[in-house]
Amino acid sequence: MRAGGQGYARIAVKNEILREVERVVLALNVNGETRQLLAPVHKTLLEILREEMQLTGTKHGCELGECGTCTVLVDGKPQLSCLLLPIQLEGRAITTVEGMASGSELHPLQAAFAELGAAQCGYCTPGILLSARSLLEENPRPTRDEIREALAGNLCRCTGYTKILQAVELAADRMR
Amino acid sequence: MRVVGKPLPKVDGAAKVTGRAVYADDMLPARTLHCRILRSPHPHARIVSIDTSAARRIPGVVAVITGADLPVRFGILPVTQDERALEHEKARYVGDPIVAVAATEEEIAAAACDAVEVEYELLEPVMSIEAALEPSKDERIQDYGGPNNIHKLVALEFGDIEGGFARADHVREDVFFFQGNTHLPMEQHSAIATCVDGKVTLWSSTQVVHYVHRALSKVLELPMHRIRVIGAAHGGGFGGKTDPFAHEIIVAKLAMLTGRPVKCTLTREEVFYAHRGRHPVLMWVRTGVTRDGRIVAMHFRSALDGGAYGSYGVASTFYTGALQTVTYDIPAYRFEGCRVFTNKPPCGPKRGHGTPQPRFALELHLEKIARDLDIDPVELKRRNFVKPNTRTVNWLRVTSCGLEECTDKVLAASRFHERRRTPGRGMGFAISSYLSGAGTAIYWNDMPHSEVQIKVDRGGVTVYCGAMDIGQGSDSVLATIVAEELGLQPADVRLVTADTDTTPIDLGSYSSRVTFMAGNAALEAARKMRAMLVEAVEAGGHSFDDVSFEEASILAEARFGTLTAAGSYTPPTIAGPYKGSGVGPSPAYSYSACVVDLDADARTGLIRVNKVWIAHDVGRAINPLLVEGQVEGSVYMGLGEALMEEQVFRKGLHKWPSMLEYKSPTFLDMPEVETFIVETNDPEGPYGAKEAGQGPLLPVPPAVCAAVHDALGVWIDEIPVTPEKVIEALRRKDKGEAPRYGPPRFPSIPYPPAIKVEPPPRDAAAASL
Numbered sequence: 027m028r029a030g031g032q033g034y035a036r037i038a039v040k041n042e043i044l045r046e047v048e049r050v051v052l053a054l055n056v057n058g059e060t061r062q063l064l065a066p067v068h069k070t071l072l073e074i075l076r077e078e079m080q081l082t083g084t085k086h087g088c089e090l091g092e093c094g095t096c097t098v099l100v101d102g103k104p105q106l107s108c109l110l111l112p113i114q115l116e117g118r119a120i121t122t123v124e125g126m127a128s129g130s131e132l133h134p135l136q137a138a139f140a141e142l143g144a145a146q147c148g149y150c151t152p153g154i155l156l157s158a159r160s161l162l163e164e165n166p167r168p169t170r171d172e173i174r175e176a177l178a179g180n181l182c183r184c185t186g187y188t189k190i191l192q193a194v195e196l197a198a199d200r201m202r
Numbered sequence: 203m204r205v206v207g208k209p210l211p212k213v214d215g216a217a218k219v220t221g222r223a224v225y226a227d228d229m230l231p232a233r234t235l236h237c238r239i240l241r242s243p244h245p246h247a248r249i250v251s252i253d254t255s256a257a258r259r260i261p262g263v264v265a266v267i268t269g270a271d272l273p274v275r276f277g278i279l280p281v282t283q284d285e286r287a288l289e290h291e292k293a294r295y296v297g298d299p300i301v302a303v304a305a306t307e308e309e310i311a312a313a314a315c316d317a318v319e320v321e322y323e324l325l326e327p328v329m330s331i332e333a334a335l336e337p338s339k340d341e342r343i344q345d346y347g348g349p350n351n352i353h354k355l356v357a358l359e360f361g362d363i364e365g366g367f368a369r370a371d372h373v374r375e376d377v378f379f380f381q382g383n384t385h386l387p388m389e390q391h392s393a394i395a396t397c398v399d400g401k402v403t404l405w406s407s408t409q410v411v412h413y414v415h416r417a418l419s420k421v422l423e424l425p426m427h428r429i430r431v432i433g434a435a436h437g438g439g440f441g442g443k444t445d446p447f448a449h450e451i452i453v454a455k456l457a458m459l460t461g462r463p464v465k466c467t468l469t470r471e472e473v474f475y476a477h478r479g480r481h482p483v484l485m486w487v488r489t490g491v492t493r494d495g496r497i498v499a500m501h502f503r504s505a506l507d508g509g510a511y512g513s514y515g516v517a518s519t520f521y522t523g524a525l526q527t528v529t530y531d532i533p534a535y536r537f538e539g540c541r542v543f544t545n546k547p548p549c550g551p552k553r554g555h556g557t558p559q560p561r562f563a564l565e566l567h568l569e570k571i572a573r574d575l576d577i578d579p580v581e582l583k584r585r586n587f588v589k590p591n592t593r594t595v596n597w598l599r600v601t602s603c604g605l606e607e608c609t610d611k612v613l614a615a616s617r618f619h620e621r622r623r624t625p626g627r628g629m630g631f632a633i634s635s636y637l638s639g640a641g642t643a644i645y646w647n648d649m650p651h652s653e654v655q656i657k658v659d660r661g662g663v664t665v666y667c668g669a670m671d672i673g674q675g676s677d678s679v680l681a682t683i684v685a686e687e688l689g690l691q692p693a694d695v696r697l698v699t700a701d702t703d704t705t706p707i708d709l710g711s712y713s714s715r716v717t718f719m720a721g722n723a724a725l726e727a728a729r730k731m732r733a734m735l736v737e738a739v740e741a742g743g744h745s746f747d748d749v750s751f752e753e754a755s756i757l758a759e760a761r762f763g764t765l766t767a768a769g770s771y772t773p774p775t776i777a778g779p780y781k782g783s784g785v786g787p788s789p790a791y792s793y794s795a796c797v798v799d800l801d802a803d804a805r806t807g808l809i810r811v812n813k814v815w816i817a818h819d820v821g822r823a824i825n826p827l828l829v830e831g832q833v834e835g836s837v838y839m840g841l842g843e844a845l846m847e848e849q850v851f852r853k854g855l856h857k858w859p860s861m862l863e864y865k866s867p868t869f870l871d872m873p874e875v876e877t878f879i880v881e882t883n884d885p886e887g888p889y890g891a892k893e894a895g896q897g898p899l900l901p902v903p904p905a906v907c908a909a910v911h912d913a914l915g916v917w918i919d920e921i922p923v924t925p926e927k928v929i930e931a932l933r934r935k936d937k938g939e940a941p942r943y944g945p946p947r948f949p950s951i952p953y954p955p956a957i958k959v960e961p962p963p964r965d966a967a968a969a970s971l
Contacts (some may be wrong), residue, residue: 040654041870047307058956076228080230081221081228082221082225082228083221084219084221085225085388085389085437086227086390087388087389087390088470088471088861089470089859089863090861091471092470092860092862093388093861095388096787110500117628122725123219124220124221125219126220128794132216132219132220133220134590136216136220137218137219139215139218140211140218140219141215143212143830143831144830145212145215145218145219145385146673146674146675146835147218147389147438147439147673148217148218148219148435148673149225149387149435149437150223150388151218151219153787157220174869174870175869175870177869178868178870181388181866181868182386182388183386183387183438183440183833183835184388184438184673184835184838185831185832185835185864186835186836186838186872186875187838187869188830188834188835188874188875189831189834190869191869196873202283
């Protein structure tokens, strides 16, 4: 363990720290709304969403691209927001969990997850909902194995995955 | 029952699927400072000097503190107050906190940690149970306990152990090892504190707001009423957030010093070092049985690798010997336990706290005895099952017990006895039991373990309780019970929970206690409230069932004024008459039985679990959907421990402190789980309910190993069952050696003479003692 407890992720930052942080003007399209913001150039999409845009529905479990917790959709495809720099994403459509419901009506996946107890602690839930939404948009009638394959990059420690699989299947049925 | 027993959605379901639930790291009040902690890079070292001057000069750094600022020791157990929020004399594991920085940006705080100069004098680290039993090369890790680096020794004897072994037709000894593993909650620990007008408020991802409250008061030297602890939405615990942690105390201190909100969120790597997870336990068990497989005497020894601090370790040690008797009738029993200090992150409670390890050993040991006697293992176990309404030899009171029914369910569903014998495919069976809450509090007191208040006004119901929902659904349980009594739906009930300023106490989400204890407190409060409503309605000449709840509440508020009702729960005094009897008693025990079906590849050693059948005696399912979720999650976690999870170290460093390298089951690894809920209607549980969240993990690892033996004819007496171990056991089998992989021997440990305890009388009256 390196000093400061940040491990292998931080060495590059060390010598930069006393410099002025470079900021850039970004225009990000998140959940259908384009917002301009002045953001530190080195911040990840995860950090920008959570800290600069107050979209804290996107969670983080490792910030190293290993757990899937921070999954968002970029042009409909699941991506790990902890590994993306916003500067790459101008003009792309970013979707977070806050953008899943239509007004006050839950997305069928959200409704099914709530109904079947597929969210226990709920921390991995936003990422899994978005991975599942991407799957159902491409494949409205997935088999259980196809759901497993599509969600295999998202870890969950509470549910044993069973109720999540059932909830995705229920939502798929209702969306037909 | 209108809502109890129905598969209703969790009351916080919508908040969790929309991203609205606020976890500790989601909070970012104006002017928040970010805290990072400099941790020891050495497993064992004296701290000679700490120079923070360069760190303080970095622009953006607002405060830097060391152990001199927080010298008061704390710890979860009153007998092991051995931790400091920041250590300034000695580092005892890689990751021990040394210096904390608060800065305007997290990167600045991290850079300031890098700028701190700490001079260490390195000491020889102690890295294994065996090494801890020997004299230290330099010095002992802690200055209490002993001899050498032994933390705790216990020895208890119940009944006539020598006579029992003398009567045995067959005696067998085995040695087992259960490797340590960690909770790996998806959410990293996080805490944020403010200090306004001399009053500290802490929001934290904790399972135990009350114990954090106590530790803050002690270390900050502030009275408890000047501190408020609030449980933020919780991203997973499994026992890993059940200690008061250094970062919680540190942010509170930094908030006091700076007058600004201060937040600390651990990195994933730090979470692996914060740990408090499953103890690695080496076990030796010797059992005497009659020719027909009845247990006459058992002698069980455990050696726990505790890591560098006490944590829950004294309780963990007792738990490795306590619950063997709760599933099997053992007329004479000796338990000797030992916990050692090593220079590794402290171990503590993980789901099942100290009992999955001996359960693993016991179940496999009985499998082997059954084969020695040529008796079907299931039959041998059944012949020794405890009966409901009995007292065990170590004075544990068993009330409701669904062991037989659980066993019947999984055997029938899996067609266990009709299975086809095919090389490479096997089935294994195991049972278990767990507490519905510890019968004694962590610190001795006569007060209730859980308290609930209900307020009704203008038709609205609010329930106040200190219980912390960690995802298991304790808020939903409270809402369901109150709704049932008042004729409402759970969604109609507002909840205020886990806030030391506004809610009455609950000791926290540990030892599977919340449904039983907070549930009973809620039931008492709700029945009192209902009685007031009924009285007011009937005084008005109506019947309670004929008026709306709103009308009833208006009549009652007019009649009585402010409508509040309170309930509390104190466990019955049932501990046995001996020192150490406080660990093990519970107002009720859950029971589980499990069958695992798997393929084991003799060529690669790879294991693929095909299906798990599990039956769990939950007493009564307040919400069967949530019970299933707890059972499925327990099976998942048990499979992870059985097959892949390992918290292991090389030269003091964690071998794989990341979620990629620390293997845990994914969607692709997890088999189908068929869950059977068995209801025995416990006489003391709320509506008959017992625990669901921990017990179902316990039978899974031994059932996996029994199934591996069924498939390949080799015993893997050590988990996780990795391919390497399977291949090595098969190699030994091919060479004509013992077809086994596991620890060769149990070390010599200087256990004290056993305290001899007279068992309770073995008649019907014993149950009600």
